Amino acid sequence: GAPHGLKDPRLSLLMPFWRPVLAAAALRPHCLICLRHPESVAASLARRDNLDAEQSHALWVAHTLGGHHGAVRGCPGCWWTTNPYCAIPRRLWNAFPAFCACP
Numbered sequence: 533g534a535p536h537g538l539k540d541p542r543l544s545l546l547m548p549f550w551r552p553v554l555a556a557a558a559l560r561p562h563c564l565i566c567l568r569h570p571e572s573v574a575a576s577l578a579r580r581d582n583l584d585a586e587q588s589h590a591l592w593v594a595h596t597l598g599g600h601h602g603a604v605r606g607c608p609g610c611w612w613t614t615n616p617y618c619a620i621p622r623r624l625w626n627a628f629p630a631f632c633a634c635p
Contacts, residue, residue: 545598551606562608567596 543550554561575589583591596610 541595547598560607564612565596566612568592568613586590 547561547563550613551561553629570589570592574590577583577588577591578585
């Protein structure tokens with residue numbers, strides 16, 4: 533079937549739940565963990581949810597470590613940065629469809 537994608541930061545924490553559900557549906561996940569700078573996350577959460585920096589940074593740590601331990605372990609995965617100052621080499625962009633097993 534055609535590849536599908538989901539974008540939800542909570543998936544990094546919920547992947548241990550979803551992994552057997554996906555396996556039962558004969559779906560093989562590939563995990564792409566998008567790493568944002570913690571200050572960028574804190575600013576976004578302050579605007580959207582009125583969270584203070586301490587709460588925002590705690591969420592950033594939980595989701596970042598959750599992404600590493602919950603999502604990537606046991607399935608093909610990689611980390612990606614959204615930092616505009618970190619250029620993504622063209623060879624990585626070109627390799628991404630193969631990583632996702634996309635046609």
